[in-house]
Amino acid sequence: MTFFSVLFVLLQAFQKEAMYPKASAYLCALPYRRRDLVLAKYIYFLGIFLGCCLIYWIETLLFPELGNFGFSKVVPTFAGVCLLLGLYLPVQYRLGYECTKYFFLIAILGCSFLLPMLIRYLPPELLAFRFNPGLLAVLFIFSIGLLAGSMAVSIHFYKRKALI
Amino acid sequence: MKNILEVRGLNKSYRNFTLQDVSFSLPEGCITGFIGVNGAGKTTTLKTILGLTPKESGKIRFFDMDFDTEERSIKERLGIVFDSGGFYGELNLMEMKTLAASSYRSWDEAEFRRYLDRFSLNPRQKINTLSKGMRMKYALALALSHRAELLIMDEPTSGLDPLIRRQLLDILREYMERGGRGVFFSTHITSDLDRLADVLILIDRGRIVFQEEKDSLMERYRIVKGDVQDLSDAVLPLLHNLSRTAFGFTAVTDQAVSPEARPRTPEPWPLS
Numbered sequence: 384m385t386f387f388s389v390l391f392v393l394l395q396a397f398q399k400e401a402m403y404p405k406a407s408a409y410l411c412a413l414p415y416r417r418r419d420l421v422l423a424k425y426i427y428f429l430g431i432f433l434g435c436c437l438i439y440w441i442e443t444l445l446f447p448e449l450g451n452f453g454f455s456k457v458v459p460t461f462a463g464v465c466l467l468l469g470l471y472l473p474v475q476y477r478l479g480y481e482c483t484k485y486f487f488l489i490a491i492l493g494c495s496f497l498l499p500m501l502i503r504y505l506p507p508e509l510l511a512f513r514f515n516p517g518l519l520a521v522l523f524i525f526s527i528g529l530l531a532g533s534m535a536v537s538i539h540f541y542k543r544k545a546l547i
Numbered sequence: 548m549k550n551i552l553e554v555r556g557l558n559k560s561y562r563n564f565t566l567q568d569v570s571f572s573l574p575e576g577c578i579t580g581f582i583g584v585n586g587a588g589k590t591t592t593l594k595t596i597l598g599l600t601p602k603e604s605g606k607i608r609f610f611d612m613d614f615d616t617e618e619r620s621i622k623e624r625l626g627i628v629f630d631s632g633g634f635y636g637e638l639n640l641m642e643m644k645t646l647a648a649s650s651y652r653s654w655d656e657a658e659f660r661r662y663l664d665r666f667s668l669n670p671r672q673k674i675n676t677l678s679k680g681m682r683m684k685y686a687l688a689l690a691l692s693h694r695a696e697l698l699i700m701d702e703p704t705s706g707l708d709p710l711i712r713r714q715l716l717d718i719l720r721e722y723m724e725r726g727g728r729g730v731f732f733s734t735h736i737t738s739d740l741d742r743l744a745d746v747l748i749l750i751d752r753g754r755i756v757f758q759e760e761k762d763s764l765m766e767r768y769r770i771v772k773g774d775v776q777d778l779s780d781a782v783l784p785l786l787h788n789l790s791r792t793a794f795g796f797t798a799v800t801d802q803a804v805s806p807e808a809r810p811r812t813p814e815p816w817p818l819s
Contacts, residue, residue, distance in 0.1 A: 413627065413650040
């Protein structure tokens with residue numbers, strides 16, 4: 384749930400941003416560095432992720448039938464979103480939103496259809512797999528590393544982009 | 548007189564258009580008009596000197612500082628006005644102001660409020676509900692509220708009605724009187740230049756044609772009108788941009804002050 388909420392909110396934000404391409408040029412004509420603007424997008428993603436996690440956690444408190452919501456769920460979800468965005472954002476900075484929006488839409492729709500099917504055919508022992516704290520820490524560090532690498536590549540592309 | 552902007556050997560290529568060896572300078576204390584027909588390269592030049600499109604070669608210096616190495620300090624001292632504003636239309640004026648103001652160290656909130664009052668702008672109004680004239684005034688309020696030393700404006704008067712255009716020109720004149728160090732604005736409306744500009748830079752097909760003081764151009768060139776029968780072989784080489792109609796001809800000449808040329812051509816009319 385958190386996974387899809389984050390993706391939908393980000394998709395809306397990217398759409399809004401793409402509606403005003405001249406606004407990006409205006410901001411870059413101000414003393415902002417292009418690096419700052421890329422950084423802001425990644426920080427925005429982290430903020431949205433934390434917000435969605437908080438809302439879902441409150442829901443699990445109000446409706447216990449939703450199950451527990453702890454690090455064992457947050458970290459794998461974070462890793463999944465980081466993987467998707469970490470690949471998508473540099474491509475978006477390189478090719479623009481218009482060329483890449485279908486990738487994001489297909490990824491969201493594909494995940495929502497394919498994941499239930501996949502879960503049906505996965506062996507039960509894999510579904511019952513629980514991350515131990517050490518593995519969660521490694522997964523979290525890997526996700527942060529992936530995000531940092533993605534950000535560096537995005538900055539590299541955006542610094543050379545001609546703004547209209 | 549010191550130069551506040553110097554551009555040397557700027558080159559930039561697109562598939563269908565090239566800026567070729569663009570060089571010019573902006574003297575301090577002057578309003579400089581950057582003129583050319585649509586597609587001549589005005590906006591491309593402005594965007595390239597602001598670092599919005601990467602250049603292929605050339606040197607850009609503002610206030611004696613290299614743009615490549617001191618971009619941020621330079622941008623602190625620039626006021627920017629784009630043709631369409633370049634704002635997020637769904638934000639209101641205060642929200643967009645917060646976005647712009649937080650990039651400047653020397654932002655003057657009181658000055659910004661004064662401009663909003665003066666232009667009768669409602670800070671809670673959404674930007675996409677503003678008319679083109681109001682949007683231009685808002686862009687000016689943002690550009691003038693951080694003690695900018697050079698205003699760079701891309702087609703600020705395009706699409707504005709004559710009254711708003713006159714107000715805009717008055718504000719620019721006032722900005723210079725208050726000690727602004729320069730204004731650089733692109734336009735294709737020559738009447739605005741007539742009222743305001745001190746120096747003109749003409750660009751055509753990506754090349755700078757000339758950079759001259761407006762007054763010396765006005766002295767040197769005249770619009771001449773007359774009967775087609777007056778267009779003798781001796782006169783024709785003296786005329787540029789000749790257009791003929793059934794009622795006569797109109798042309799531009801740079802020989803109006805030459806006594807030899809005068810007897811054969813009708814009385815010169817001042818450039819308007």
